[in-house]
Amino acid sequence: MEVFDNWVAEFFIRRQHNPRVLPTKLISALQLGDSSDCLKLKISSVLRDISNSLIRGAIDEGTLDLLEVLEKLLLQQHSLLMESHKSAYCWTAAECTLRFMWPLIASDGFFTEALERIWTKRIGVLKERGSDLVSRDLLKWETDLKKALEDPELYQRIRETNIRYTAITFLTQLLKEQWALLGISSLESVVQRRFLKRKADNVEDDIVDKRGNTNAAAECTRRLESDTIDNANEPRGESGDGNGNNRENDNDVEGVGCLVNEKHASEEEQTVGAQEQFYEPSLDKGDKTVARELKDYLLEIQGQIDPSTRQREEPNNAIDHSVNVTPPPTRLNRTGTGGQDHNEAPQQDNVNEKGSGSQGTWSGRVRPRLPTPVPLNVSPLKKGGLAKSHVRRPKKFWTHEEVEALREGVKEYGKSWKDIKNGNPAVFAERTEVDLKDKWRNLVGG
DNA sequence: TTAGGGATAGTG
DNA sequence: CACTATCCCTAA
Numbered sequence: 158m159e160v161f162d163n164w165v166a167e168f169f170i171r172r173q174h175n176p177r178v179l180p181t182k183l184i185s186a187l188q189l190g191d192s193s194d195c196l197k198l199k200i201s202s203v204l205r206d207i208s209n210s211l212i213r214g215a216i217d218e219g220t221l222d223l224l225e226v227l228e229k230l231l232l233q234q235h236s237l238l239m240e241s242h243k244s245a246y247c248w249t250a251a252e253c254t255l256r257f258m259w260p261l262i263a264s265d266g267f268f269t270e271a272l273e274r275i276w277t278k279r280i281g282v283l284k285e286r287g288s289d290l291v292s293r294d295l296l297k298w299e300t301d302l303k304k305a306l307e308d309p310e311l312y313q314r315i316r317e318t319n320i321r322y323t324a325i326t327f328l329t330q331l332l333k334e335q336w337a338l339l340g341i342s343s344l345e346s347v348v349q350r351r352f353l354k355r356k357a358d359n360v361e362d363d364i365v366d367k368r369g370n371t372n373a374a375a376e377c378t379r380r381l382e383s384d385t386i387d388n389a390n391e392p393r394g395e396s397g398d399g400n401g402n403n404r405e406n407d408n409d410v411e412g413v414g415c416l417v418n419e420k421h422a423s424e425e426e427q428t429v430g431a432q433e434q435f436y437e438p439s440l441d442k443g444d445k446t447v448a449r450e451l452k453d454y455l456l457e458i459q460g461q462i463d464p465s466t467r468q469r470e471e472p473n474n475a476i477d478h479s480v481n482v483t484p485p486p487t488r489l490n491r492t493g494t495g496g497q498d499h500n501e502a503p504q505q506d507n508v509n510e511k512g513s514g515s516q517g518t519w520s521g522r523v524r525p526r527l528p529t530p531v532p533l534n535v536s537p538l539k540k541g542g543l544a545k546s547h548v549r550r551p552k553k554f555w556t557h558e559e560v561e562a563l564r565e566g567v568k569e570y571g572k573s574w575k576d577i578k579n580g581n582p583a584v585f586a587e588r589t590e591v592d593l594k595d596k597w598r599n600l601v602g603g
Numbered sequence: 604t605t606a607g608g609g610a611t612a613g614t615g
Numbered sequence: 616c617a618c619t620a621t622c623c624c625t626a627a
Contacts, residue, residue: 549610573605574604
């Protein structure tokens with residue numbers, strides 16, 4: 158596979174420019190080899206799939222598949238498995254089982270089936286191959302769940318816990334860490350270099366030249382290629398400026414790091430003509446220009462290689478719009494008339510449908526404004542990175558179970574709240590380590 | 604991650 | 616207002 162194709166694919170997957178194409182499908186279509194670059198590409202696509210399923214709110218056994226695939230890929234790369242990966246797997250598995258616990262008692266066949274399918278078969282396979290995904294927590298869950306089959310009280314307790322939240326938290330953390338490990342994409346680093354170079358040369362006209370050039374795609378393809386070949390064997394910033402798709406703390410982005418950041422960049426430009434009070438003062442002009450340029454290139458390239466995409470209805474919030482350029486002087490046909498909507502491929506995938514106001518067909522390099530993405534809404538348990546969650550978690554009194562478990566925990570681990578929580582994940586599913594600490598404080602009357 | 608201070612809400 | 620249980624923020 159061409160280096161260039163590889164890079165473009167990587168970029169699209171990272172940026173999710175084309176969410177209508179499932180990354181894993183894209184990857185299999187490309188028929189990658191096993192080189193290290195391809196490995197990273199595959200990892201990216203799996204991460205993107207996981208991310209998509211999180212955005213859709215679909216945490217299911219497909220997510221488990223993805224996590225297992227990710228493990229294998231990481232293994233090929235000789236990477237160690239991260240804690241977040243194990244935890245994400247463990248809690249996702251629990252969540253998948255929990256959804257079959259809706260009957261009040263375990264007698265119903267669904268729960269038994271789920272236990273068999275997920276814990277006996279699926280996880281049995283993991284055990285056989287000695288997977289690191291089989292963590293202590295996972296085994297603990299396994300015994301708890303199997304015990305719950307006999308013990309209605311335990312069944313009840315597990316049934317009522319909010320496992321989903323924990324699963325989402327770990328999945329999010331896993332994504333964050335893995336994206337960070339992947340570093341910035343090749344294409345981005347190339348474009349950044351281009352930009353810096355050009356900035357040095359002070360040749361801004363170049364950009365202007367490109368506009369209106371019908372052959373632009375071919376043109377920039379050529380340029381990119383010629384520019385990138387010499388950097389072909391440069392390693393990606395392994396974790397150097399690990400600003401992966403970090404959603405929260407990237408006030409210190411440097412260089413193109415911000416490109417990889419979805420939210421902030423998008424809000425920056427999204428606000429054109431709308432409310433301006435979204436934050437992110439830390440984006441530096443240079444970066445924005447780089448990002449804008451890159452996006453221009455890629456959209457044009459995309460238009461060439463995938464003509465059907467250009468005239469399909471714009472998707473909505475699942476898409477990334479990091480760098481939305483203000484409408485250029487050319488006309489922007491987003492005037493309700495939407496001239497060219499034939500070819501309505503009925504492939505809506507699963508993008509949700511609330512962004513109905515967002516369509517606007519676009520031709521050439523003119524892009525419509527897209528709706529602001531809905532931030533991944535992890536429950537108020539977590540301090541939200543974006544919408545300052547002034548929302549307090551509802552107060553929930555401690556049950557006798559919890560208090561007892563806490564007492565036991567302190568006896569066993571001392572004041573290692575984290576260990577206590579991990580030692581009894583089922584009971585403490587809805588308590589944070591800080592909660593344990595606070596509760597202990599008031600138990601001992603401090 | 605943990606400890607400690609403080610905010611918030613319920614009760615009397 | 617005082618007191619309690621819980622939740623939140625942040626320094627170290």
